[in-house]
Amino acid sequence: MKYIALTTVLGIASLSGCASTSAPPRELVEARAAFSRASQGPAARLALVDLHNAQGELERAERSFTEAPSSDVTRDLSYVALRRAQTVEARGDTLQADQERERAEQERTALTGQQLTQTQTALQQSQQQLQNTQQTVAMTQTQLAAERQRRMEAERQAAAALESLRRVAAVREEQRGTVITLSGEVLFATGESALLPIAQQRLDQVARALIDQGARHLVVEGHTDSRGSPAANQQLSLARAQSVRAYLISRGIPDGQIEASGLGPSRPVAPNDSAEGRANNRRVEIVVSPAARSGT
Numbered sequence: 001m002k003y004i005a006l007t008t009v010l011g012i013a014s015l016s017g018c019a020s021t022s023a024p025p026r027e028l029v030e031a032r033a034a035f036s037r038a039s040q041g042p043a044a045r046l047a048l049v050d051l052h053n054a055q056g057e058l059e060r061a062e063r064s065f066t067e068a069p070s071s072d073v074t075r076d077l078s079y080v081a082l083r084r085a086q087t088v089e090a091r092g093d094t095l096q097a098d099q100e101r102e103r104a105e106q107e108r109t110a111l112t113g114q115q116l117t118q119t120q121t122a123l124q125q126s127q128q129q130l131q132n133t134q135q136t137v138a139m140t141q142t143q144l145a146a147e148r149q150r151r152m153e154a155e156r157q158a159a160a161a162l163e164s165l166r167r168v169a170a171v172r173e174e175q176r177g178t179v180i181t182l183s184g185e186v187l188f189a190t191g192e193s194a195l196l197p198i199a200q201q202r203l204d205q206v207a208r209a210l211i212d213q214g215a216r217h218l219v220v221e222g223h224t225d226s227r228g229s230p231a232a233n234q235q236l237s238l239a240r241a242q243s244v245r246a247y248l249i250s251r252g253i254p255d256g257q258i259e260a261s262g263l264g265p266s267r268p269v270a271p272n273d274s275a276e277g278r279a280n281n282r283r284v285e286i287v288v289s290p291a292a293r294s295g296t
Helices: 003-017 024-037 048-066 072-108 114-166 198-211 230-250 273-282
Strands: 170-174 177-183 217-222 258-263 281-286
Touching: 003 048, 024 048, 024 072, 048 072, 177 198, 198 230, 198 281, 217 230, 230 258, 230 273
Parallel strands: 217 258
Antiparallel strands: 170 177, 177 281, 217 281
């Protein structure tokens, strides 16, 4: 049993040793401790298959921590690994209690008088411990089921929010995150930074979708075409980005989670030598950081 526990713990340690220098989340620290207890307890002798499955859950959490130390996925996987290790530990205790009960029942017939009374008392205590352990296992399984349901609901809600965004704006995935593009002609009058009434309706839908999706950090970028002076375009693009930022904050996006940036004509998406190209370049883009969406 000691050999199995040692090799198991060494395997987990090799994963965590390759992780980022960032402090692991509380859930991962607790999962490591729970697995260590399970691997050194009765489960290492009586529930090897379950212990191996628990090791797999912890390794997935460790890999996630290596790749993205501060992500919600790491915390979710760590929470699942913690509950799985606790379940294995409880199962090992249960199986050991069963063995002890069977031995006690076999020895009961050979005992008399005070020895029999003492044995019956020990048996009752063992049965109470078994009942408590079974209740712990049942509670853990319920918590795991609730956690899986929560994650499924979060994924469904995020997918619905993304689909809602696609109905009101162009949405694409880039390395920097999810980029939501709104036409400047829909948002502003020519040369102005005040939002049009139809823009407010459009941004209401965007705000609801972003909140439903769980976006935690946003950058609003203003863009212009190349007509006019660079300084004027820079100022106009920043003013428009700030107008959109202020409106989204008024609709529930926390002030500290959204920034505004004016980029003027520096990032065209089409040539500026045609009316269509210039119209495409006059836009506002809302960038949702890839590591700042919950449940993803």
